[in-house]
Amino acid sequence: MPSTTIIAQPSVMMPAYNPIKYIIDNTNKNEPGFRYIFSIYPAGSNTLIAQYRVLPVFSTGYGEQDISRLMQSLVTWNFTSGQVNESWYQYKIRLGYEYIDNIDYITTLQDNGGNVRISFTAHGFVAGDQVVIAQTGTGPTNNPALEGLHTVLSATANQFTVNVLFSTIGESTANGNVSYADQRKTQVLDDEIIEDQEVFNGAYSLGIYAQGAFPYIDYYSTLNPSFALTSLTNPNTSSTAASITDNIFYLMCRVYSGVEYTLTYFDMNGTQLGQDAPYNPANGLFNFPIDTATYSITEDFYITIKANDVAGTQFEYYFNYDNRCAINEDILYYLDRMGSWQSFAFQLKTYEKGQISREMYNQHVDGQVTDGQWEYSSDAMGSRTYNTNVSNTLDLNTNWMDQYNANRFQELLTSPQVFYDNGTDTRACTIEATSFENFRQRNKNLIKQSVTIKLALNTPING
Numbered sequence: 001m002p003s004t005t006i007i008a009q010p011s012v013m014m015p016a017y018n019p020i021k022y023i024i025d026n027t028n029k030n031e032p033g034f035r036y037i038f039s040i041y042p043a044g045s046n047t048l049i050a051q052y053r054v055l056p057v058f059s060t061g062y063g064e065q066d067i068s069r070l071m072q073s074l075v076t077w078n079f080t081s082g083q084v085n086e087s088w089y090q091y092k093i094r095l096g097y098e099y100i101d102n103i104d105y106i107t108t109l110q111d112n113g114g115n116v117r118i119s120f121t122a123h124g125f126v127a128g129d130q131v132v133i134a135q136t137g138t139g140p141t142n143n144p145a146l147e148g149l150h151t152v153l154s155a156t157a158n159q160f161t162v163n164v165l166f167s168t169i170g171e172s173t174a175n176g177n178v179s180y181a182d183q184r185k186t187q188v189l190d191d192e193i194i195e196d197q198e199v200f201n202g203a204y205s206l207g208i209y210a211q212g213a214f215p216y217i218d219y220y221s222t223l224n225p226s227f228a229l230t231s232l233t234n235p236n237t238s239s240t241a242a243s244i245t246d247n248i249f250y251l252m253c254r255v256y257s258g259v260e261y262t263l264t265y266f267d268m269n270g271t272q273l274g275q276d277a278p279y280n281p282a283n284g285l286f287n288f289p290i291d292t293a294t295y296s297i298t299e300d301f302y303i304t305i306k307a308n309d310v311a312g313t314q315f316e317y318y319f320n321y322d323n324r325c326a327i328n329e330d331i332l333y334y335l336d337r338m339g340s341w342q343s344f345a346f347q348l349k350t351y352e353k354g355q356i357s358r359e360m361y362n363q364h365v366d367g368q369v370t371d372g373q374w375e376y377s378s379d380a381m382g383s384r385t386y387n388t389n390v391s392n393t394l395d396l397n398t399n400w401m402d403q404y405n406a407n408r409f410q411e412l413l414t415s416p417q418v419f420y421d422n423g424t425d426t427r428a429c430t431i432e433a434t435s436f437e438n439f440r441q442r443n444k445n446l447i448k449q450s451v452t453i454k455l456a457l458n459t460p461i462n463g
Contacts, residue, residue, distance in 0.1 A: 003027040004095050004191040007062055011216035012196065013254065015338065016071040016089075017203035018214055024063045024095050024192070029056050031099035032179065036063025039189055040070060043090035043196055049074075053098070067093075075201040077335055077417055078287075081250055085284035087201035087339050093194050098187040102179035109146075109174070111166040112154075116146060118178065119159045125152050130181035131162065139174030149181055200254075200285060202229055202338040220254055227315050228253050228305070229285070230340035231411060233404075241300070241318035243405050247331045247343035247421075250287040251305075251317065257283040259307050263290075268300050287341070290319070298323060322347075322399070329423045330396055332453070334415035344405075344412055348397035348448075359387040388461045393432065394420070397450045406447045413451065420453055428456035 008023040024036060035053040042049065050070050054063045074089040107119040125131060129152040140147045145168035153161045206212040218227050228251040232242060242249070255261060260280055265273040274295030279286065290303055302318040326347035333343045363384050368377045398409070412418070413433045420429040432452040 002191045003188075004097065006095070006192060006194075009194060010197070011214055011220075012198065013216040013220040014071075014197075014199050014214055015202035015204045016068060016075050016199040017201075018068065019066050020068040020071055020199065021064060021066045022093065022095070022194075025061065026063070026097050026191075028097060028099055029061045029063075032102055032177075033098075033100035033183065033185065035098050036065070037094075037096040037098060037187070037189055038063070038065045038067070039094040039096065040067060041092050041094070043092055043198075049091075063097075071199040075199060077201055077339070079250075079333065079335075079341060079417070079419060081287045081289040083281055083284060084252060084287050085282070087252065088198065088285045089200075090196065090198045092197065094190040095192040095194070096187070096189040097191060098185045100179055100183050101186050102177055104175070104177050106175045109143075109166070109169055109172040110159075112161045114166055115153060115161050116164040116166050116169060117159055117161045120178075121158045123155070123158070123160060123178075125155050125160045125178070127152055127154050129155075131178050132181050133162070133176050133178050135174050135176035137174055138171060139176055142170035143168065143174055145169075146176070200229060200252075200339055204338065221256075228288075228317065228340060229338045230317075230342070231336045231338050231408075232317055232340070232342065241302075241320040241404065242342065242408065243322045243345065243401065244290070244292060244319045244343075245322045245326075245345050245347075246293060246329065247345050248333070248341075249290040249319075249343060250341035251290060252285055252287050252338070252340040253305060255279075255281040255284065255286040256307075257281070261286075261288075262306050263288050264304050264306070265295055265297060265301050266304070268302070273297055273301060285339075290317075292319075292321065297321065324399055326399075328396075330394075331421040331423075332396070332412060332429075332451075333419040333421065333426075334412045335417040336411055336415065342408065342411075344398065344409065346396035346451075347399040350397070351395040353393045353395070355391050355393065357389045358385050360385050386463065388463070390459050390461060391454060392459065393452055393454045394429075395450060395452050398448050400446055400448050403447070406449070409449050418453070420455070429453040430456060 003026050005025040007025055010020045014020050022038060028034060038052040039048060040050040041047060052065050054065050057064055071089060076086045078084045078086045103120045103123050105118050105120045110117040131152060132149055133146055135143060135147055146164050150162040150164055153163055204214045219229055230251055260278045262278055263276040267273055288305055298321060300321050302316050304316050328347060328350045330346040330350055331343055333341055336342045360383050362382055365380050365382050367374050367380060413431055418429050418431055420427050432454055
């Protein structure tokens with residue numbers, strides 16, 4: 001019977017950027033040198049990828065380990081539609097323990113041919129072992145010769161004799177502890193095993209609040225999708241919908257092999273506008289593309305994704321088609337908190353700027369001699385530039401937006417992965433903002449935002 005008890009464990013499916021904490025207890029936690037051992041393996045494999053040895057927590061004696069940092073290193077993102085298993089990782093965890101091998105003897109010490117014999121059932125020591133004896137009570141005072149490092153002279157199954165003269169024993173009833181001198185340990189790595197755990201490249205929170213357990217059952221299913229792994233909400237009206245024109249959304253969903261998925265577009269009256277060819281993904285995560293150009297959609301709409309086209313097994317997301325006149329058609333695509341890709345159109349004026357840096361040194365000027373006099377030559381150069389760098393930034397401006405899209409905008413500002421699309425090319429960029437204000441319609445009826453981005457690659461300059 002396992003001596004390990006699982007006190008707490010994360011959900012079967014967890015965002016990698018949330019705490020992923022295991023808490024366990026063990027009946028051997030008071031043994032000397034005790035450590036809890038958490039061993040992490042890929043699902044279906046015995047190749048160890050990480051192992052943690054943890055001291056018991058002082059207040060409870062429990063073993064606690066958060067493996068979120070490890071999981072974050074095992075998932076990443078992919079800005080594409082289709083299978084995105086780079087954002088997904090399955091693992092198993094073995095829960096074990098170790099402690100220094102030792103026995104606590106309580107029987108009376110005996111004389112065995114002039115040496116001290118200690119009795120203990122199934123002690124494990126053999127002749128020649130080096131052992132350390134630590135006595136309790138008055139033992140160290142009355143039996144000083146027995147204290148410390150000794151050699152086992154002989155041993156049977158339930159008793160062993162050490163190289164201490166029995167004539168030195170002043171109190172034969174003193175108890176004590178015996179351990180190996182090399183501090184060898186009893187180690188159990190798989191006292192309990194938790195299989196088929198998985199993480200994805202996401203971070204779950206309740207708005208600006210970090211509290212709240214991840215409701216995995218809303219996103220994880222053995223057959224049908226429930227909700228997309230996205231921070232988009234699931235409203236039932238178009239009044240709180242993400243704005244879309246020619247920009248694309250990639251909604252990431254947990255999918256399963258052997259299941260056929262259909263993505264269907266509907267207008268706000270429930271009339272079908274189009275349906276993608278069935279998707280037959282492999283087990284893992286899949287980015288479903290939401291694109292108005294596919295079916296020439298020019299009105300508000302919503303989409304459903306069904307598994308095996310079973311009624312009732314779907315999720316719906318609403319989009320507000322933005323047909324306002326645009327000065328520019330710039331778009332920023334960004335990785336949202338849960339791992340999907342959302343986008344924002346910047347329809348007003350765009351300003352392009354550049355920052356230049358130069359590295360220079362003052363060099364010797366040879367000059368020239370003319371008519372017996374030294375003078376500067378026409379190409380003389382004292383200050384010489386040897387390294388020039390230019391970085392480009394763009395100031396983008398949104399159109400007027402509602403509260404829902406204003407809330408989405410702050411997520412764009414904090415996203416670690418952003419791509420800029422000017423209608424011709426898509427390039428990686430970074431957001432320059434270091435702070436933001438999330439405008440609220442009760443305070444400000446008309447909301448629009450601006451952002452400065454810096455292209456991720458600098459323009460090369462020759463020298």
